[in-house]
Amino acid sequence: MAKTLLDKIWDAHVVKSIPGGLDVFYIDRHLIHEVTSPQAFDEIEARGLPLFRKEQIVATADHNVPTKNQHLPIEEPLSRFQVDKLTENCAKHNIELYGLGHQNQGIVHVMGPELGITQPGMTIVCGDSHTSTHGAFGAIAFGIGTSQVAQVMASQCLLLSKPKSMRITVDGGVKPGVTAKDIILYVISKLGTGGATGYFVEYAGSAFRALSMEGRMTVCNMSIEMGARGGMIAPDQTTFDYLNGREFAPKGEKWEQAVAYWSTLYTEEGATFDKELFFDAADIAPMITFGTNPGMGMALNAVIPTDVPASEQASYSKSLSYMGFAPGESLLGKEIQYVFIGSCTNSRIEDLRQVAKYVQGKKKAAHVEAIIVPGSKQVEKQAIEEGIDKVLAEAGFELREPGCSACLAMNEDKIPAGAYCVSTSNRNFEGRQGPGSRTLLASPLVAAITAVEGKIVDITQYLN
């Protein structure tokens, strides 16, 4: 029977199947960070268990690190304690740690791919829902809870039932100003925040094929925002070119063998999915969200929908009231106070280049605070080498040091109550960027233009 990409990778990682439909499922790479690992270390220590395959674990500090003065001790005591705990645990168990100050430190989902730790055909987990990012390489990658972090530490396996499969095909060329972020925000707006729950998604079609690896990562990153267990794109020449020469990518003869194997990782003709969806790339416009979940997105120049089913009306009204918006309203002309460019969704070098290209020779609006947080030390270094830091500074944008930052506001980077923030991150939940904050998700290009104009505009009139 013809196999899907998911079938091929899943089947290759089943250690054994147990009665009742669960598989003992092998994990190739385990990424850990300071927030969801301490209780797992405690768990295995309390049970007196050794780490089963510590060389398959890589750690970094990202979620609550400050984005200023990283060379100094962390000021906030609880964050410092959590980061110190990670350092202590990694030292005790001899785990590779890219901590603060290390040249490889960064947001876990930026760090893994850029070092070549993430490779096609692998299974990758992390105690973070945006682990779906790594699926861009044709890997099965997904977020897990802390109990599962402990299970992987103890056995390098998880007990899982195979998810249902969904293929989302987007064909055709995109309009000017439409980026990977707009494509995925569009797809999520069509499916809703729970529309892919229970499924593992494969993205197919020429619109995804045309994306760079960084664009593909942006797409797969947000799979979880429609409830999907993960998202993946079959590896191709773009994937191989990206990986070739990276620190942990196979080298020499092994590289040739790896590429030969990776080239077999695609969905075969005639393979069936539990659900298939098709979209036309030409229908996608630059997007923005207007509500408090990522499914509440629309084209920038559209109006907030009014046709909501009666059963969802109460939650919809609550959401719009939190945002200070009304059904039927246009967002064009709305003044915003903050722009955040960063997060595991959009903090890579291409994102920064795109922002720098637009803002070069311009100034941000006086009332806007514009924060740019690179995804990793490597992205930061490259931005400085390319002079992007100077372009941004001249335009009034502040380039910070790497971390998750205002995406979830665990560190000092918070959006004040009531303020509007156009953010390139992945979640617009109530209070996500700080208590009372109001988040509008968008692409780095939309964020850059918004920062300069100081208000929401139809960006298609600003592109040249």
Added chain:
Amino acid sequence: MEKFEVLRSTAVPLPIENIDTDQIIPARFLKATSREGFGENLFRDWRFDNTGQPKADFVMNTGRYSGRILVAGKNFGCGSSREHAAWAIHDAGFKVVISSFFADIFKGNALNNGLLPLQVSDEVLERLLNQIEQDPQTTLVVNLVNQELEVPVWEEKFSFEIDAYKKECMINGYDDIDFLVNQKEAIEQYESNRPWAY
């Protein structure tokens, strides 16, 4: 993990859809390195104002509702993978969450912590929410052994689904680590036969 067989309790209604894990436990409270104490910040920004005073109109503050069962709108637990969400609900005294739809990661996390995610139809959920709001003393009986939710005042029982292995784990208080560590031989055997792994 605590054992779970049958629970008889009143319930707390929370008729909001898409309750995400940032509402269940905001990220700023994830800095603890133990599993305990998250319950006091459960639904923090809905439950307390920015000075830390309880908001009088939130269901957990009105004094009208109590019990060990939370009944919430569909797509409960969407968003982040933070197990702290399951810990917070459990730590606040709940043993069961009833909804018409659960996000995957939350569901798994709940089951790994002795918190039962119990899925009912949209229709039953709506009836339950109305019933509890009209009569906060309504008792529900959750029988995991028989996989049944009983609403005595209606004289009705509803069966619910749960993975057979997970059910066994909850009833006996076992978790996956015990099982997986015992698979060491099979795992090592598997590892020795992966010619395609680089």
